Amino acid sequence: MFGFDGMSVPIVGAPMAGGTSTPELTAAVSAAGGLGMYGAAYLTGDRLAAVIAEIRALTDAPFGINLFVPEKTEFDAAAFADYRARLLPLADRLGVDLPQTVEYSDDHFDEKIDALIDARVDVASFTFGCPSPTIVERLHRAGIAVSGTVTDVAEARLARDAGVDSVCAQGYSAGGHRATFSIAGEDPRIDTADLTARIRDAVDLPVIAAGGVRSRDDVRTLLAAGAQAVQVGTLLLRCPEAGTRRAHRDALVDPRFVETITTRAYSGRLARGLVNTFISEHSDAAPAIYPQVNTLTGGIRRAAADDPEVINLWAGAGFRAAQAIPAADVVASLAP
């Protein structure tokens, strides 16, 4: 069981949690012959069950659901307080109360695993770590294929050992959060094609290549490197079906924004986005504390939802290729 075998086009629509994934986007990619994935981080189990029903109402085609694997690390209260103090002037300007401290949350992980099993979705994919072999086995017993996102060969081996059916090789140019298993870990910074080839050599599992895809030629290069399918996120950000905020959509084509970098400034975990004022001012000081820093900056991001210099503009290095066209057209344009 691989989970990606039914596709007529080897294109996976990346899960994009936090409002970008919508049932409409997931269903549109699947209906176009690819595999649509929905990013279910930040949802409760009940909300996820409702989302799955919404996707099923839109398409009979298979789709996948993606979760963040929780990692509880020791909370560095002093580093959190320093970063909070740094953000206070901006918060004051926006009229936002910054929490003094934030409790750890596992993002309702167990209830979402139960929701996936109850609904018997086609594919469960994971990032930020690997689900335990017990969870993988429970998913398998429900007929669910399991995919683990990795950023180097060592993580691919851990995912294989946990029993996953495929790995998503996330190269350094990928938009959004880095999948690295450890919050504070160094980013291996491996190019997508190189990472795909290395994992193919090291691990006997199908590989889905992700990161920096701009065109059909990029898809062909990644398939030639050994990928079974190619996952795209940034290319879908301007699709009408996506939930991408207006300011984020506009920034992708605004000449003011010229490059992407990885930063811990918004969430405490590394993520790639367009360089704006917030990233320039806070990246160097941001501590590796997740998910508490994500919650800390949440009020600021909500209050400044229309200001591209403040909000997180997640995007991969190929962001200029994102077009405002239906997701089905993006999938068709990438068919090798």
Ligand SMILES: Cc1cc2nc3c(=O)[nH]c(=O)nc-3n(C[C@H](O)[C@H](O)[C@H](O)COP(=O)(O)O)c2cc1C
């Ligand atoms: C806005 C945005 C949100 C993302 N959210 C998730 C997520 O919830 N789960 C996940 O596994 N990957 C997430 N990613 C990463 C994608 O799965 C994928 O690795 C990446 O989009 C591929 O690179 P590209 O953006 O250059 O196509 C996100 C990417 C973006 C751009």
